Amino acid sequence: MEQKKSYNYIAETLRLLRVQSDFSQQNVADILNINRSTYTYYETGKTTPDVRTLYKISKIFNVPIEVFFPDEEKASFFEDPVWANDKHRPKKTVSADPKKVGDLSSQERSLIALLRAEDRLSAEDLLNFLKNRLQEED
Numbered sequence: 581m582e583q584k585k586s587y588n589y590i591a592e593t594l595r596l597l598r599v600q601s602d603f604s605q606q607n608v609a610d611i612l613n614i615n616r617s618t619y620t621y622y623e624t625g626k627t628t629p630d631v632r633t634l635y636k637i638s639k640i641f642n643v644p645i646e647v648f649f650p651d652e653e654k655a656s657f658f659e660d661p662v663w664a665n666d667k668h669r670p671k672k673t674v675s676a677d678p679k680k681v682g683d684l685s686s687q688e689r690s691l692i693a694l695l696r697a698e699d700r701l702s703a704e705d706l707l708n709f710l711k712n713r714l715q716e717e718d
Contacts, residue, residue, distance in 0.1 A: 591625035640693040
């Protein structure tokens with residue numbers, strides 16, 4: 581019974597983080613390189629992601645992995661004003677001068693989430709690569 585409770589807690593937390601970040605289930609599944617149905621099962625509690633996948637998800641949403649475990653200090657995390665506005669999606673607007681990830685386009689959010697989830701590539705490496713490619717084209 582306790583195991584089922586933790587699955588539901590993980591599922592609810594996954595959904596909350598995804599909705600707050602304005603990602604679709606397909607966006608997250610694509611970043612994790614899994615089927616959307618697999619990710620949907622995570623959010624419904626039918627299955628639970630392994631620790632490595634939870635770690636990647638925590639990086640995607642830029643939260644500590646402890647938020648997925650009911651006995652850890654995440655209650656205060658979700659009381660933070662950033663998370664205090666319930667489980668509703670943020671307003672879908674793309675800002676010319678984004679202040680937060682939710683202000684970015686879907687493709688820009690996916691790019692950032694993919695970069696966060698990837699252990700083999702740093703943001704600095706990617707920036708250098710892109711700068712070099714752009715200079716080659718000039």
